[in-house]
Amino acid sequence: MSTATLSASTELRRLDWPFLIAAVLGTAVLVTLVALDGHPASAALVILGFALGVAFLKAEFSFTAAWRRFLANGEAGGLLAALLLIAVAALVIVPVAALVPGFGGAIAPIGPSLVIGAFVFGIGMQLANGCGSGTLYTAGGGSGRMLIALALFIAGSVIGSLHLPAFLALGGVDPILASAYLGPWGGLAVTLASIAAVALAVALIARARGANFKPRPLIVIGAIAIGGLSIGVFLAGHHPWSVTFGFTVWGAKLAALAGFDFSGAAFWQWPGPKRALAESILSDTSSLTDLGMILGAMAAAAATKPFARTVWPQARSLIAAAIGGLLMGWGARIGFGCNIGAFVGGVASGSLHGWIWFVAALGGCMIGIRLRPLFGLSRE
Amino acid sequence: MRVVYALVLIAGLGAVIADHLTSPSSARAVSPEDFAGACAPCGAPCPSAQKK
């Protein structure tokens, strides 16, 4: 593989034109298709997804590495930035979901399904080296390893969809939403207070372990930008940003094309999934932002350096990516989402399930971190 | 790796466009939460509803 010789004088030669053009063109095609179909909100979701891809890639905003560093040595900067992101989003999501008809927050029943799914997701995210958003922006950004993780993520989430009804039958309680008990502003206050409390606890743990808890400026900017963009996604899609439902739909459509019959699967008779499977991929809000994010990350990466010009990592690492992707896909469906849909979406909506997901996923991460060296991955 | 990406990109976008154009006309954007009475973004029924 040749290495590109970069001239210091011309910035333009740093651009990987083919992939940059392909990413922008692909985005334009998707935007045009949905706009011509009469859905400007869908066009907005693609563009917001594109911007999220750029933001994540440029800020290298990683939940997975941040949580790993926190668990391994107490370093809390990344985790605190994530909490800042959620707080920004909550400012709009909690009140609007409570006050404006047609808008809803991310909710989920609280029970074994949530805890098991989140725990398994946590294992998977550390093996894969990326979570929901992480897989999207790194795969879009040119990591072949993460393409494999994404492929297995898609497969795992279809399998999870087939198992979810059984896990729901294990029991649980209805969602607990702060604004349902305290109104929009009481709910927001409690949500922000809970974020602050957790942030304080995290900072104290960091200090007790002698680690840094001040996020880098770039990460803070990234957090605010991503928080703002997720507000845009909420407003355009009428519910919080979701990543993994799109994967489930893509996988199911491929399976249906190959002849799989979903008419016996309870999940796929529920109104939302049933419609999503029958209708265009581009009528699913989650798919729109996912596709935009992959293409945005690709464009940002191609505008920075030669695209996908790294070597494939060792087989062990690729196997970890595959297993991690599969566990994340399955876990996200059983646990009602990933770090974005369940953690960011849930907490920013004022739903208790977001925090429970977080704690369970952290538990899974501890296991996942221990397994990493088996695949040649670092412990921190 | 570039070749893999090029193939995946073309195949992926082609699949999305083909799926879109062959799908039924005039559907409004469906969010995972686009229905009443569901208890989760994916449309799972509420535990209280299931107990009935």
Place this chain on the structure above:
Amino acid sequence: MTVRSALRSLTFVLASLAALTFAAAARADSVTPLVSAEWLKEHLKDPDVFVLDVRSAIDGGGVEAYQKGHIPGAIHSDYDKAGWRVTRGGVPFMLPTLAELEKLIGELGIDEDTHVVVVPAGVHFTDFGSAARTYWTLKVAGLSRVSILDGGYAAWAAGQNAIETGPSKPSPKIFTATLNKALLAEGADVQKIEQSGGATLIDSRPASFFVGKQKAPAAQGYGHIPGAVNVDSATFYDSKSNRLKPQAELVSIAAALPGGPAVTYCNTGHWAATDWFVLSEILGRSDVRLYYGSMAEWTSDASRPLASARTKWDDLKKTLGFGS
């Protein structure tokens, strides 16, 4: 009275009865749903026969064509403009009210005893639909003696029959309408059928409308009522002879349909009138009704379902200007 004179009286009475019965039977037999040009030539001067020329812009004719040449004694009523179909509640081409029908029909010179022979232009299956819809409207208004001239005015003119020119000169009568609800279906009826069955819905439009590739301006959505079967009204029509197909062929086409009650519909209740006419009047099926509001009325309520094979590619073609 002598035996001979008694016998003579009895013979006279019996003969009269026979003659009356024969005449009555002949009179009843003479009211068939379709009449030929030969029949009309023979019965043109009958006092109860009324020739109604319904040519309009739909067949490319109208009052001008009528004035240039029509069946002697025929009265003209423009199917499209005279008020046979009205806009009600924002939905076009609906059945007029009973009062409107009494006025429309009475002013032409038709009353309950008239035997109306509806004469279309005879050029196309769609213009046959004008006659069928007019026939249906007359029957809904309570008339029992209605026929359509098979082949229309074209058949009359081709038979080298006498022709009259000049304006229409109706002699108005008092007509009292009685609504025959058994012939019609409303939106609420069809909604019930769509949800829980009870009748076969027959979509009388060409296949491209049925599958959703095309729609009429009056309809606000593409496709058909879920569960309907497609029987294009043109399948009953022989476009070469411009008449309905022979009875045997009509029977075999209709044999493919399920038995039991049926409701025909199309875009505005025009093509569907032909399907209704064939099934109910010619083939004698019982309980066949016309959903006269059809797709125009069905799609006026956005909450009602539609089934179609239309794809987003069709939508895109239309948006870009090379589709429908």
